[in-house]
Structure formats: C-alpha cells, structure tokens
Amino acid sequence: MKHTKIAELLKSDQFSQEFTAKGWVRAFRSNRFIALNDGSTINNLQCVLDFENTPEEVLKEINIGAAVAITGILKESEGKGQRVEIEVNTIEILGKADPEEVKKTILSPKRHTLEKLREQAHLRVRTNTFSAVMRLRSQLSFAVHQYFNQNGFNYVNTPIITGSDAEGAGEMFKVTNFDLNNPPKNEDGSINYKEDFFGKESNLTVSGQLEGETYALGLGQIYTFGPTFRAENSNTSRHLAEFWMIEPEVAFCDLEGNMDLAEDFIKYVLNHVLQNCDDDLAFLENRVIQEDKSKPQAERAPMALRDKLRFIVDNNFKRVSYTEAIDILKNSKPNKKKKFNYIIEEWGADLQSEHERYLVEKHFNCPVILFDYPADIKAFYMRLNEDGKTVRAMDILFPGIGEIVGGSQREERLDVLQDKMKELGVDEKELWWYLDTRRFGTCVHSGFGLGFERLVLFATGMTNIRDVIPYPRTPKNAEF
Amino acid sequence: MKHTKIAELLKSDQFSQEFTAKGWVRAFRSNRFIALNDGSTINNLQCVLDFENTPEEVLKEINIGAAVAITGILKESEGKGQRVEIEVNTIEILGKADPEEVKKTILSPKRHTLEKLREQAHLRVRTNTFSAVMRLRSQLSFAVHQYFNQNGFNYVNTPIITGSDAEGAGEMFKVTNFDLNNPPKNEDGSINYKEDFFGKESNLTVSGQLEGETYALGLGQIYTFGPTFRAENSNTSRHLAEFWMIEPEVAFCDLEGNMDLAEDFIKYVLNHVLQNCDDDLAFLENRVIQEDKSKPQAERAPMALRDKLRFIVDNNFKRVSYTEAIDILKNSKPNKKKKFNYIIEEWGADLQSEHERYLVEKHFNCPVILFDYPADIKAFYMRLNEDGKTVRAMDILFPGIGEIVGGSQREERLDVLQDKMKELGVDEKELWWYLDTRRFGTCVHSGFGLGFERLVLFATGMTNIRDVIPYPRTPKNAEF
Numbered sequence: 001m002k003h004t005k006i007a008e009l010l011k012s013d014q015f016s017q018e019f020t021a022k023g024w025v026r027a028f029r030s031n032r033f034i035a036l037n038d039g040s041t042i043n044n045l046q047c048v049l050d051f052e053n054t055p056e057e058v059l060k061e062i063n064i065g066a067a068v069a070i071t072g073i074l075k076e077s078e079g080k081g082q083r084v085e086i087e088v089n090t091i092e093i094l095g096k097a098d099p100e101e102v103k104k105t106i107l108s109p110k111r112h113t114l115e116k117l118r119e120q121a122h123l124r125v126r127t128n129t130f131s132a133v134m135r136l137r138s139q140l141s142f143a144v145h146q147y148f149n150q151n152g153f154n155y156v157n158t159p160i161i162t163g164s165d166a167e168g169a170g171e172m173f174k175v176t177n178f179d180l181n182n183p184p185k186n187e188d189g190s191i192n193y194k195e196d197f198f199g200k201e202s203n204l205t206v207s208g209q210l211e212g213e214t215y216a217l218g219l220g221q222i223y224t225f226g227p228t229f230r231a232e233n234s235n236t237s238r239h240l241a242e243f244w245m246i247e248p249e250v251a252f253c254d255l256e257g258n259m260d261l262a263e264d265f266i267k268y269v270l271n272h273v274l275q276n277c278d279d280d281l282a283f284l285e286n287r288v289i290q291e292d293k294s295k296p297q298a299e300r301a302p303m304a305l306r307d308k309l310r311f312i313v314d315n316n317f318k319r320v321s322y323t324e325a326i327d328i329l330k331n332s333k334p335n336k337k338k339k340f341n342y343i344i345e346e347w348g349a350d351l352q353s354e355h356e357r358y359l360v361e362k363h364f365n366c367p368v369i370l371f372d373y374p375a376d377i378k379a380f381y382m383r384l385n386e387d388g389k390t391v392r393a394m395d396i397l398f399p400g401i402g403e404i405v406g407g408s409q410r411e412e413r414l415d416v417l418q419d420k421m422k423e424l425g426v427d428e429k430e431l432w433w434y435l436d437t438r439r440f441g442t443c444v445h446s447g448f449g450l451g452f453e454r455l456v457l458f459a460t461g462m463t464n465i466r467d468v469i470p471y472p473r474t475p476k477n478a479e480f
Numbered sequence: 481m482k483h484t485k486i487a488e489l490l491k492s493d494q495f496s497q498e499f500t501a502k503g504w505v506r507a508f509r510s511n512r513f514i515a516l517n518d519g520s521t522i523n524n525l526q527c528v529l530d531f532e533n534t535p536e537e538v539l540k541e542i543n544i545g546a547a548v549a550i551t552g553i554l555k556e557s558e559g560k561g562q563r564v565e566i567e568v569n570t571i572e573i574l575g576k577a578d579p580e581e582v583k584k585t586i587l588s589p590k591r592h593t594l595e596k597l598r599e600q601a602h603l604r605v606r607t608n609t610f611s612a613v614m615r616l617r618s619q620l621s622f623a624v625h626q627y628f629n630q631n632g633f634n635y636v637n638t639p640i641i642t643g644s645d646a647e648g649a650g651e652m653f654k655v656t657n658f659d660l661n662n663p664p665k666n667e668d669g670s671i672n673y674k675e676d677f678f679g680k681e682s683n684l685t686v687s688g689q690l691e692g693e694t695y696a697l698g699l700g701q702i703y704t705f706g707p708t709f710r711a712e713n714s715n716t717s718r719h720l721a722e723f724w725m726i727e728p729e730v731a732f733c734d735l736e737g738n739m740d741l742a743e744d745f746i747k748y749v750l751n752h753v754l755q756n757c758d759d760d761l762a763f764l765e766n767r768v769i770q771e772d773k774s775k776p777q778a779e780r781a782p783m784a785l786r787d788k789l790r791f792i793v794d795n796n797f798k799r800v801s802y803t804e805a806i807d808i809l810k811n812s813k814p815n816k817k818k819k820f821n822y823i824i825e826e827w828g829a830d831l832q833s834e835h836e837r838y839l840v841e842k843h844f845n846c847p848v849i850l851f852d853y854p855a856d857i858k859a860f861y862m863r864l865n866e867d868g869k870t871v872r873a874m875d876i877l878f879p880g881i882g883e884i885v886g887g888s889q890r891e892e893r894l895d896v897l898q899d900k901m902k903e904l905g906v907d908e909k910e911l912w913w914y915l916d917t918r919r920f921g922t923c924v925h926s927g928f929g930l931g932f933e934r935l936v937l938f939a940t941g942m943t944n945i946r947d948v949i950p951y952p953r954t955p956k957n958a959e960f
Contacts, residue, residue: 003732005632005700022732023700024921039700039731040632067921069732094732095892095922107920122691122913123920125698134699138634145625152485152520154618159951160640160707161653161684161722163958173641173655173677175684177711180656180663180671191660197653197711197721198958204641204655211602211951211960218605219614220485220503220519227640227706231657231677241677242641251518252483252502252549252574412575433602433960440587440603441504441547442575471639471691476679478643480691480913 001071007040010084012074020071021045028062042132042283046077046085058091065097065107114467121471121480129287132280133468136273137456143272144225144246147265153221153248158208163200164430171231172203204229208247209447210434213410216249216445217437223248233475237464240453242473249447255392255409258446259369262396262405263317271313273459281306288461305461317367325370328363329355350377353402360397368397380420382408401458407448414438481551487520490564492554500551501525508542522612522763526557526565538571545577545587594947601951601960609767612760613948616753617936623752624705624726627745633701633728638688643680644910651711652683684709688727689927690914693890696729696925697917703728713955717944720933722953729927735872735889738926739849742876742885743797751793753939761786768941785941797847805850808843809835830857833882840877848877860900862888881938887928894918
C-alpha cells in the first residue's frame, strides 16, 4: 500500500479511512503510543497500538530510532497535543535500532549539546532542531530562486575552480592533481604548474562576482548561488571555510537600485518562510526562548523569532552614509567613555563589529544600510564617487548577525578602473577579460553578495554558523 | 526615467507612450534602424532614429557592441519582423565600442566558430546562441528547484570539500592550503597532512550521494544540486572537470519508485522550458536546422528541437532489464555483422556507448531505462537482488546524449553492505557514518544522479558540453 506523508496526514480530515505511514520512532509510551516522524514536518504522528494484539517480539523492536511502517485508521484524537491519530492495524519493523547502540548516539532521548550534535552530523538531522533548521534552509533557498526567477534574473553558474586569484577577497584553497610527494618541477626548482591538470595554478573561488559581471553585461540581470571558499584560519561562530553565497549583478543599475534590490530581496525571502514554515519557526522560536531562560536578561533575544522576522519584513531599512555613521559613532557614549575596543577618532576608520552592532542594535534598532565608504578600505572594482575619496559601496548590517550583505556599484570607467588596479597592484593581464567588459559597451552596473548561512542563522535563531549547514568545513574539520 | 526591459516592450500594447530602453547595439542599418538587445529576450527592439536630428558625433558612436539608452514612443511597426518599434526621441551613448577593437572579437557581426566563442567566453553570452542557451539553462535550473519543492523534497547542500574519497566514482582533485614548494613532512618523508587546513587529505566531491542518503534517512526526501568534479583527462564533447549534478534521494522508495520519479522529473523540467522558453527554443531549433544543412542526411537531427522535447514529455520511457537488453543486442544486426567495436558475447558485459545508442536510437527509438545490472559492473552501495548476481541499478539513456541518469535502490542491509565493502576494499572506518544509517532505522531507499549539463545539451540541441556552461573547466583549461 502506498504510504502517505505525515505532513499530509496531520492536515487530513479523511477520518475512518485507512492509511499507511512510514517513518522513524521518536518516542514509544506505555507500550501503546508511538510518536512517528518521517521528516516531512516537525510534528509527529501519534499512532495508537493495540498492544494486546501486537506480538511481543514486535513490541520489543519498537525502539527510538527504528524505522517502521504503520497501517491503520485515521481518527480524531482525544488526547492533547494532536488533532488526529492513527489507530494501528498493522505495524512492520523496517529497520531496527538497538537501544544499547542508540544510547551512544545523539538519537537517545535526552538533551545533547550542539557541539555533540556536530560530532554526529550524519544523525543530527533526525533531531527536531536540525530537521527544522534544514527544512527552513531549503525553503529559504527556494525563495531565493523564486524571487530572482520572478524578477527576470538568470541563474548563472560561475566557475568554482578558477585560474585567477585577482579579486583578493581572501585566502584561497589550491586545487591540484599533483602527487604532493613528488610534484613536477622546473629547472629552477619551482613547481611546474604547466604539468598540473589545468596547466596553471588553480584555486577554489572566493566570489563569482567578476565572472557574474561579464554575464550581467550580456543578459542584463543575473545571480549566482553557489559554494565559495575561504582558506582562513577563523575558528569563530560566524565563519566557514566553505559556504554558499548569493551574488546578483544588474546592468543599468546604480547603487540606489542595488540597495532597493537587496532590501526587497531579503524581505521577500524572509516573508516566504513566515508564510511557509510556521511550524518549524514556532519550534525554533520556542527553542530560543527556552535557551534564553538560562541567560542573563541582557543576552536574551530582544524579540521572539517570528516577531523579529516580521519586523524586518514590515520596516524600511535605515540608509546611512558612512560619513553620517562616523559622526554618530564619534558622539556615541561607548566612544566617549572609551568602551569600544577601537575608538573612532576620525573619518576613514574601518568599522569593527562592535561599531556595526552599536549602530544596528543601539542607535537605529533596525537593519541599516551603510553606503559611500572611504575608497581606501574597499575593493578595487567599486565605483569612485565624484568626491574622489569615497566609493559607491554598501553593506547591510543586521541585528545579531552583523554584515549580511556587501555590495557596490561597479567602476564602469575603463581608465579609472585601470588606475585603481595599478595603484593596488591587481594584475591587468590576469583580468584582461574583466577589463574587456569596460571596453565594449560598458555601463553603470551594480551587485551584491549575501552569505547564505548568515541569512539562515538569522531566520532560525541559531547562533553558530556550523549549525545551519549540513556538514560544516572549518579549520581541521572536513569529517563526513 | 526608469527603463523598461525589452522583453516587456515587445509584448506591450501601450502605444504612443514614452519608454526608455537600455541595452547593447546588435545592428545599425541605414543610419536609422538600431537593433537593441538587453539580454531579457533573444529578440531585439527596433529603434527608429531621426538621423537628421541626431548629431553626427552621436551617430558615429552607435556601433555594434555599444551600450545605449534610448527614449522614445512605442509604435506599431510597419516593417517586417517585429510587431512594435520605438520612435527615438533621445539617444545616449552609455558605453562605446570601438569598431576596430570589436573587429578583433566575437562581437563582430560575422559567423564565428564555437571554438572561437569559447576562447572569448566572457563575451559569448552577448551572442544570440549563447544568450539563448544560458537563459534556457537558467529556466531549467529553476524548474529543477520548483519540481522538487512542489513535491516536498528538501534541498540539501552536501559538502564540496570532502575528507572521504570512498565512493570511488572517479579521480578526485586534491584541495590543500600547503605551499607546494615546501609541504610539511613526517619523519618518514611522507606529507604531514595533519598540518594541512583540514588536518587530513581532502578532495573535491565527486558526488553528494552518500551524505545525501544520511539526510534522506531523516528528512525523507531530499535533493542536491551543486558542482561536482572529476580529475579525469577526458577531452571529449561530453565531459567536464567541473559540472553540476542533481541528486535526489528518497526514503521508503524502491527502484520502481525511483524510475517513476526520474521520468516524471525529466518530463516536468523539459515541459517547463517548452512552456516558458519558446522564443529561445525556436531560435535554437532553427540554429540546428541551419547547422544540419551542411551535414549528410544520416548525421542530421531526426526531429526538430521542440518536437524532440515534446516527444520526451508525451511518451513513456521504455523500461528494459539489462538481461533483456543483452538479448536484444546479441541478436542485433551490428552485433552479428561485427559492426560494434565491442561484440556482445555474453551476459555480464559492460555496455558501451555504441550499445546504448543502438538500443535508444535504433531499436526502441525512445528514452530507455535499463535496470537490474550485473552486480560486478556497478558500485558497492547498490542493492543486491534476490538472484545474488544483479543489483537494483538503473540508467536512463537518451537519444544523442547517452546516459543522462544513473541511479539505484541502495543496499539497506548492514551485513550485505559490509560484505560488499570488504569484497571491494572500501574502507569501513572511512564510512563509519554511512554505515550508521544502516544501524539505526535503516529502510528501503533510492536515488539517482543527473548530470545537469547533459540535460542542457539535450534541451538546447547543442553538441559540445563546453557550450552549455558559462566557463567550462577541462584539461589544461581554467581560463577566466
């Protein structure tokens, strides 16, 4: 008999009909009540067993973690906590789970730390928290594609392996086919990369932006959504060596259009999960509330998870120039009282996380878009303003997360771009193709990058970025 | 004034209204007719210039490849080939394109070979062929996500960098943070990978399947859609070192369910492009017809592109066991007349591309799903049939493409799996986490992998896989 997903059964009102459900036992009470989960929803299906007519050897194998098939009649439930239940006619054990073995794993029914769950990342998706996070991640991904598709953007797969390391967004991983014990060498003893698979040094991409620009200047509006890499020894709760990034790029779009796009986009995807993931959000919201009980008041989340998401969706992001932000920070209490680790003394200072958090969480109390940064602290491809000292850059700062978006209008003028590259020592020969886009029909264009895991962090209320990606890659960890 | 996309203008009937369009000049005839393209559609907007009132210095810069902004009145067109046109009031040159420089590139208005276009992959998306291919690729991607989302699958990002190389699907690229000139060594002279970024040897993934299984056995239905890699020196029109793969995995699903899923999925995504990409398909269809004119009859495409796609959507795939296929092949003309390079002599032979093509293109003349292959020629994780000699594997073969899908029901029985791994020398310690899924609530489950670029090849009628991905990575080539 074809089985029905538990998510459907829980919504069904086809009472007195027979259904089959398949899933994993989450709990078994009183030799009678099985809580069955199949991953289609955070909620379990209550299956009521006629234990007197169930053979002893079957009862013995209804253990937490076991896979079972249940056939029975859908009924309105008299018990608390569920609307419907299944009165079991037959139960089949599909895959056992030895209770002694389960005890050693995170499947055992007790509180496990998130660290412990990470060590068993292959099993953690069977817990409520991680199944909720991963369903939410999936829905957020879909919302990303849907937003861009509906708005006429083309999805572009920029290369993962790249022969150019010119962007300088961060340390890159090398990709090679060499036997590292014995790589071919040139006469002068250096490595002979001509012999390597790609015939040159190659790396894992840190950003698809430059390739994305070449496509935007043909297709008009494009976005990437793929893995990017940083070989940085950052063992923090906000950094991964491998993470997914979304990078739209739009021809004939200036910085204002870019800010409009980023804000509209973020609101759309967060609204999508509010509309489509309420059960998971409710669970995660409650999880944060429970976690916060053991924390001092000041460290607790200021808003319930869904309220926080609704607040983002319903309110305009505050747009503030870097220059205004510096004025605010210079005159702020923590600056005057020297509470910041880095005291803001003058225009030109690079903003630290503590400054961003002050602006977002204390001063404005809403998402902030900072724009028009000093040229000296930003990348070579950002468009120089008429003042000659600021560039058309923008960062979006989120409460609790910090920078979630970094973008800019791109320098479309060939001569200005070349001057800047010379100044910063970016190799023109490496980027001949990038410069070509400024030679042939260049135009105003803009784009941004959004670190997808930071968005998932924000939308789930989780606090460690390792807990919002299935198998996190961090220094000294590529397990599974 | 805000500009309007050309795709919208071409559909508009807001005649006599003023609009602004921005794009690139594709042609300029008689000092009067500009064909403007902005990437939103394959079709150009005809812009009619009042050249007597256009300054000479502007006229001089309306060159192929230049970016321009045009403001004017939308009118019904009297000319052939378009329904509407813009009567230009003002034209602004946004970005020039020096005709002498353009001549050196593929932007110049003459026939360029696909090889030439590949050398200028940063510009080729500005040609009709490549913009059509890339819009189609984007729509196919979206259809993939939409299909799985609508059917309750969760999108899972399995890791790109992996510490396990156990699947053995092919040669892997190494990922390292070492200075290759001087990697740290152990006392015995071997490389000390503990010092590397991840603390162990790490590689680029060849498949997300094994990690995908761990997620399917928690979330029920998942799919991956991400880049995968092969460090194989295959310089063919069907192989890339970096390509995108779609891998669904479903708990409580057997091989029949897997075949149903794959067939339904492929029909859905091809129907999506038939419904949404008719302009691009019509262009590509005509392109193939033109290309075929210079070929002998036997090498021409047997069906027009859209007819071919409709044929797939409307007809059932033929399901044939390996054993039946061997019988057909043994008794086939080319086998008897020894026309095959590899003569099929007995059951157990691995099928070559020539055999697959015979079955698909000559014998059945439709897509074919071959299933129940000999265990000896398939991977360790495929479920052994009761006959003890075949496994629940299936490949889908497409006309002109060959294998487009490879999948199987997975071996869910711990002991059988362990025996098979021992037999094939797959390290149990490496895959402890994979085996855990068979220890705790194992169940029947199945999945498949579909090479996305092969699907794009099929849907676009292109013949070289390098021409359906923006920046192809192949032996000795990681340019851009």
